[in-house]
Amino acid sequence: MLLLRLGRLALGASRASPINVTELLIGKLTPYFILGMGSMGLSTLLAVIVFDVPLRGSLFVLVGISAIYMLTSLGQGLLISTLTRNQLVAAQIAILSSFLPAFYFSNFVFELESMPIVLQWVSYAVPARYFVSSLQTVFLAGDITSILLFNAAALSAIAAAFFAITLLRTRTRLD
Amino acid sequence: MLTRLLALIKKELLATARDRQTRFIVLIAPPFLLLIYVFAITQDVSNIAIGVVDQDRGRFSQDIIERVVGSTRFRTISYFETVEDLGEAIDAQDVLIGVYFQEDFSRRVLRRQTANFQLLLDGRRSNAAQIVSGYLYRIVSTYNIERLEAAGVVAPTTIVSRTWFNANATPLWSATPALFAMLASIVGFMVSALSIARERELGTFEQLLVSPLTPLEILIGKTIPALIIAVGSSVVMLVFSVFLLGVPIRGDIPALFGSMIVFLLSIIGIGLFISSLVRTQQQAVIGLFIYMIPAVLLSGYATPVANMPDGLQWLTQTNPITHFIVICKAIFLKDAALSDIWAHTWPLVLIAIVTLSAGTWLFNRRLG
Numbered sequence: 136m137l138l139l140r141l142g143r144l145a146l147g148a149s150r151a152s153p154i155n156v157t158e159l160l161i162g163k164l165t166p167y168f169i170l171g172m173g174s175m176g177l178s179t180l181l182a183v184i185v186f187d188v189p190l191r192g193s194l195f196v197l198v199g200i201s202a203i204y205m206l207t208s209l210g211q212g213l214l215i216s217t218l219t220r221n222q223l224v225a226a227q228i229a230i231l232s233s234f235l236p237a238f239y240f241s242n243f244v245f246e247l248e249s250m251p252i253v254l255q256w257v258s259y260a261v262p263a264r265y266f267v268s269s270l271q272t273v274f275l276a277g278d279i280t281s282i283l284l285f286n287a288a289a290l291s292a293i294a295a296a297f298f299a300i301t302l303l304r305t306r307t308r309l310d
Numbered sequence: 311m312l313t314r315l316l317a318l319i320k321k322e323l324l325a326t327a328r329d330r331q332t333r334f335i336v337l338i339a340p341p342f343l344l345l346i347y348v349f350a351i352t353q354d355v356s357n358i359a360i361g362v363v364d365q366d367r368g369r370f371s372q373d374i375i376e377r378v379v380g381s382t383r384f385r386t387i388s389y390f391e392t393v394e395d396l397g398e399a400i401d402a403q404d405v406l407i408g409v410y411f412q413e414d415f416s417r418r419v420l421r422r423q424t425a426n427f428q429l430l431l432d433g434r435r436s437n438a439a440q441i442v443s444g445y446l447y448r449i450v451s452t453y454n455i456e457r458l459e460a461a462g463v464v465a466p467t468t469i470v471s472r473t474w475f476n477a478n479a480t481p482l483w484s485a486t487p488a489l490f491a492m493l494a495s496i497v498g499f500m501v502s503a504l505s506i507a508r509e510r511e512l513g514t515f516e517q518l519l520v521s522p523l524t525p526l527e528i529l530i531g532k533t534i535p536a537l538i539i540a541v542g543s544s545v546v547m548l549v550f551s552v553f554l555l556g557v558p559i560r561g562d563i564p565a566l567f568g569s570m571i572v573f574l575l576s577i578i579g580i581g582l583f584i585s586s587l588v589r590t591q592q593q594a595v596i597g598l599f600i601y602m603i604p605a606v607l608l609s610g611y612a613t614p615v616a617n618m619p620d621g622l623q624w625l626t627q628t629n630p631i632t633h634f635i636v637i638c639k640a641i642f643l644k645d646a647a648l649s650d651i652w653a654h655t656w657p658l659v660l661i662a663i664v665t666l667s668a669g670t671w672l673f674n675r676r677l678g
Contacts, residue, residue, distance in 0.1 A: 223508055224331040226595045227500050231339060234603060235496075239350040244612045246438050248385075249352040268403075271434035281402045 160301070164209045171205045172198075182274070192273035196283060200269045203290045207262040208233075210297025217304045237263035265289045314523055318531030319538075326501075326539055336501060336539055340493045341546040344486075347493075348555060351485035355441045357385040361396045361405035361430075364389065368416025370425065377449050378409070383442075400432050407431055407442050475643040486557045487638035488611050491573075494544045495606075495631050498574045499598055501536040502581025506673070507594040525677055529670050533578055540574045551642075561641030565651050569637045572658045576630040579665025586673040605629055610636075630661050 179197065182188040190197070212229065219225040239245060240258035247258050258264050265286040272282050326332050360378065364371050379387055388405060390396040396408045408430035418425040429446060431439035455465040476483045509515040518528055548566075551557045559566065584597040606612075608622060609631035615623055626632045633654040640646035640654075 220331060221329075222511070222591050223504055224329070224335060226504055226591050227332070227335045229595055230496065230500055230598065230602075231335065231343070234599070234606075235343065235347065238606075238612075239347050242435065244437070245350055245352055246355050246435075248357040249355050251349050254346070254350050272403075275434045276401055279401050 157302075160213065160298075164213070167209055167212075168202075168205055171208070172201065175201045175205075188274055190274055191277040192283075193278055196278050197270075197273050200266070200273070200283065200287055200290070203287055203294065204262060204266040204269075206294040207290050207297060210294045210301065211262070213301045214297045217301050236261045240264055241267040243267055259289075260293070262290055262293050311527065314521075315527050315531055318518075318523060318528070319535050322505075322531065322535035323538065326535070336497065337543050337546065340497050340543050341550045344489060344493055344547050344550060345554065348482060348485050348489055351481065351489065353481060353484070354383075355438045355445075356383045358383055358407065358438075358442055359386045359388070359405045360384050361388050361390055361399050361408040363391070363393055363396050363408070363410045365413040366411040366415035368419075370416040370419045371411040371427070374427070374450065374453060375409075377453060378446070381445065381449065383445055396430065400430060403432065403434075406435065407439060407446075409446075482555055483557055483643060484639075486551050486555055487642040488635045490544075490547050490551060491631060491635040491638045492606060492609070492611055493547060494540065494570065494574065495577050495634070496602070497543045498536070498540045498577030499581050499602055501539045502532070502578040503584045503594050503598045504591050505532050505536065506582065506585035507588050507591045511590050519677070525674050526670065529582065529673055532582060533575070533666070536578045536581070537571065537574055540578070541571065544570060544574070557642060559642050560645040562645075562648060562651070563641075565648060566637075566641045569634065569641075569651060569655045569658060572655060572662050573630055573634040573637075576658055576662035576665050579662055579667075579669050580630075582669035583665060583672055586669060586676050605631055608632075627657065628661065630658055633658050633661075 175198075179190070183190055211232070215228050215232065216225045219228060237243070240247065240254070240261040241263040243263075247255055247264070250258075269283055269286045272279050326336060362375060364375065375387075378384055388399065390399065390408075393410055396405075396410065399405045400408055410428040410430065412427070415425050415427060429443055431443060433439065455468065458465050506515070509518060523531065548559070552559060580601060581598070584601065585594055588594045588597055608618070608626050609615075609629055610626065611631070615626050615632065618626065636654050637651055640650060
């Protein structure tokens with residue numbers, strides 16, 4: 136299941152050149168989105184066929200939540216590239232800001248509920264938290280609406296925030 | 311040759327020191343990340359929400375429930391009428407663990423029969439669930455012993471445990487050495503994996519090639535500044551660990567530095583290998599992720615190496631992070647003998663030689 140995280144990010148390096156805003160973003164992101172979803176599909180096949188992980192929930196929910204998660208990752212990458220001055224810095228921030236928070240603040244290894252309260256607050260801003268929870272539920276438990284809806288809403292909010300900040304920053308640069 | 315080399319090293323260091331953002335990310339961010347993440351590393355589970363179905367409502371089920379409620383680890387306790395309701399609460403992750411007493415529980419105890427109750431665990435969070443079930447076993451066995459003693463029977467064997475090298479079992483102490491090792495490796499990767507790819511992308515690589523520097527000199531000139539920066543960042547992390555987190559360094563400090571330099575060289579070798587392999591910084595980041603994530607996950611950092619399948623255990627021996635985590639734990643907490651440290655340093659020396667030569671070989675090949 137942890138493999139699913141790999142198919143994303145590293146996009147911090149894709150620096151948006153400030154020419155035309157929305158179409159440019161869509162044009163830049165679509166290939167990465169397709170790539171990411173492809174590697175999601177491969178990881179799912181691997182999990183189900185090789186590791187015998189059951190997929191108790193529906194494929195539709197799995198694809199849907201992964202698509203939203205992919206958007207947060209792409210948004211994060213874009214945001215990094217608009218906030219940084221050069222590719223080197225963007226790449227370094229991508230390394231620091233993708234793996235470590237996802238590792239510590241996702242309930243993957245360490246229990247969030249046992250952490251100091253401030254770190255628990257921080258974890259609410261980490262997309263991986265909602266994605267790990269969704270994957271655990273879709274694979275092992277099934278389509279449990281209360282958990283999945285909450286996660287989907289949280290991921291969408293984070294994605295929207297990332298894109299909004301990116302658009303704002305890019306607009307100001309154009310002026 | 312030396313002057314040429316020094317000039318390149320100076321140029322590399324200046325490039326890092328001049329840029330405010332780079333300086334911050336490479337030197338300042340990792341020590342602060344150490345201070346944050348060290349508190350995220352928890353071996354125990356607290357604030358547990360537990361669900362109870364008590365169809366017995368007798369004295370003995372109440373006794374056990376009271377003890378669970380009395381434990382500080384459990385945050386909330388919710389009661390359910392039926393096992394189905396409890397199951398739904400577990401599904402929705404309102405509770406992590408469920409306890410189910412059947413209606414004849416107390417009756418069986420009174421009849422001097424073995425009385426069982428059921429524990430329902432959430433397999434999605436298998437780690438936490440297992441730890442919590444351990445707590446419940448302890449509560450129940452304490453209860454059993456007390457009942458035996460009340461009946462005038464001497465309790466059978468009990469366990470009294472003591473944690474060596476960390477007498478108060480402070481989580482900070484056990485978490486810091488391994489986290490330090492991991493962050494040091496990430497810094498090592500960050501300062502090396504992008505370096506050659508960056509020059510290629512910016513087009514300054516050709517300038518380096520037409521300069522009087524030989525390929526080997528270029529590579530040394532890339533390795534040494536990366537090493538200096540990574541060591542600098544690591545020293546700040548060590549200072550933070552000792553003075554802000556209060557973690558002791560009981561062992562030999564020169565040995566720590568010696569093994570740290572060898573370790574960082576092996577990491578930088580891997581970084582330079584990746585960097586020579588790719589054409590752009592973006593590819594370098596992807597290459598780095600493909601190596602770094604498995605390397606961290608298979609280093610014994612999150613799960614003990616001893617629990618891995620044999621093949622993987624063998625593979626972890628080629629992973630520099632595995633060895634350096636063992637070294638750090640040994641030097642921070644144990645004042646280990648130099649021979650024990652050497653047992654994990656010579657594999658690092660070997661790995662460093664292999665990765666640096668592989669980096670050089672690939673670099674030369676790519677020039678042709």
